[in-house]
Amino acid sequence: MTASEVVEVEGHIIDSLILAKLMDVILASGADYEVVSVDIGRTNTDLSRARLEVTASDEDALASLLVELQAHGANRVTSVDAELLAADRDGVLPAGFYSTTNLPTAVRLGGRWVEVDNPEMDCGLVVTPDGRARTVPMHRVRVDDMVVVGNDGIRVTPPSRPRGATPFEFMSSEVSSEKPKGLLVADVASRMRLHRAGGAKILAVCGPAVVHTGAAPAIARMVREGWIDVLFAGNGFAAHDIESNVMGTSLGVSVRAGTAAEGGHSNHLRVINEVRRYGSIAAAVEAGYIDGGVMYECVTKGVPFVLAGSIRDDGPLPDVYPNVVEAADAMRSLLPGVGVALMLASTLHAIATGNCLPSGVETYCVDINQAVVTKLADRGSHQALGIVTDVGLFVEGMCQELCQ
Amino acid sequence: MCTPEHFGVLYEINSWMHTEVRVDLDLARSQWEGLRAGLAASGAAIELLDPVEGLPDLVFTANAGIVNGMQYVPARFRHPERQREVPYDVAWFDARGYTVDELPGVASHEGAGDALPFAGTLLSGYRSRSDVVTHGALSTLTRAPVRSVELVEPRLYHLDLTFCPLDERRAIIAPLGWDRYGCKVVEALVPEPLVLDDDAAFAFCANSVVVGSTVHMPSCPPAVGRRLEAWGFDVVVHDVGEFLKAGGACRCLTLALDVELHRT
Known part of the structure; x- marks a missing residue:
């Protein structure tokens, strides 16, 4: 190193x-x-x-x-070692703990700069007995963990924009609806190809609107053809994806005809109920109940996914983490190696994921609502680039670029 | 200058010193007297520092410090053997009303042996005996611009073995002692250099004292002598062979007191 x-x-x-x-x-x-x-x-x-x-x-x-x-x-230039203090309680950082950013960070220990293994914002920094430094979320701190306190002996590398032929070059603003979408689609696709060639993983974070807008088959194809390595979503996305494949509707609206189906408002509940009967999405796929869609492709391709629960969830699906702390930990465990994150029409999951991502992960936030992108940046994910457009059209275009 | 009563090679702190080599003290004394008489004959007024028993190198007054008008910046020697000289040097200047300005910190600087004025600039050597970090402080204290030159030849361990200012435009130089950056720095500083070959450099030709238009040298190869005479200088060669045993020659045995570094 x-x-x-x-x-x-x-x-x-x-x-x-x-x-x-x-x-x-x-x-x-x-x-x-x-x-x-x-x-x-x-x-x-x-x-x-x-x-x-x-x-x-x-x-x-x-x-x-x-x-x-x-x-x-x-x-x-004289600099001092970071000050360490042992945690005296599980799940509690010592008072005065150094609160992390998602930027590349180094800690000075014994006169040497030690790079933090896994930059993540809003965590504590724990120095392990073998001299490594890791970010640790508050709830994961254990008694006697050596935690960095104060701001001395910390070096944070300021963010830098990637150089070269990237969407950044012709985007004067980070969020804009007034850009040629075809070019943006091609550029994002080429960044994905580049990262893929370098061995990096691609993460997709999907909101239910991906299914409502009819983009789920394109996402499913990208999973099938190996363009998505990790999927984060919530109960809604998975439920509507399964609903659209089993019942042909998304939230009761026919994904083909665009018209409301008779009694369609309860379709997703019936689907969730059946999946609960099988015990898991994988079991429902195994049994042939689910025979297509994003979740089907994830199960058959072995692409790991995390479905994080929320208070409004119907059901929820048996794979959903009802405990948000466990959900965040499950998401963290899948982040190492991720080089590109696609935030697709998801406000809450995009921000939750943004909170866990190191700043070095190229993040594209696609939403019809400019406020989502702004929120993401306001919560510290300054690396996120916003593309304000209909997610259905965007994903279709990207699928065509990548899956020829 | 300082009389050589207690001069000798009692330790080895440069590559010329060998303690098994005996110094003929009577001969040293007559060589030193010869140099003093020669300098006086050229018009120099000589002031003396009392010798101290156990400080054999006190005779090399060039290293006592930097003189700038009535300001005196004491040396901070690299070797403990010579560090004990400093109180005697400081007492001498203090008694004569000089303002004594110490270098900050702990880094070394060996006085005029490693810092010579040329055309309003102080050229200062570093690495073997003096630390380059002192050069900034020296500039701040004396208000003179300083140019730093790295000394890379162990046998030419002080700047005054490689550089002898003659007048505003000319200097005797021994580039053998410098790294390539130092050579460029001097090239930019000195319009008309007299370049010594290796033999002349190791014969300490650059360790000379200029009084008016007379150059007092420990040795002078014919080519160097002809060039100096062509420039209008008179050359006087002094045998200082006993002092060469300790790695010093004419310049090392003197410290110029008529130095004004800061020019307004």
């Missing part, structure tokens, strides 16, 4: 070529630098000052490079 440190040098470093020499020394050693700041003196008697962030291949290489840089006057 790479190691980095900020060094500062002061003096007549421009005229004496000290800054140039430092940069050359760093590069010659195989390390790299980023100029954090340069403050050049106004006259030839004023001192100049520069800060460089030096990144070497590992801690040992960094340590020997720092010794060499020190000989030329560049000293590591």
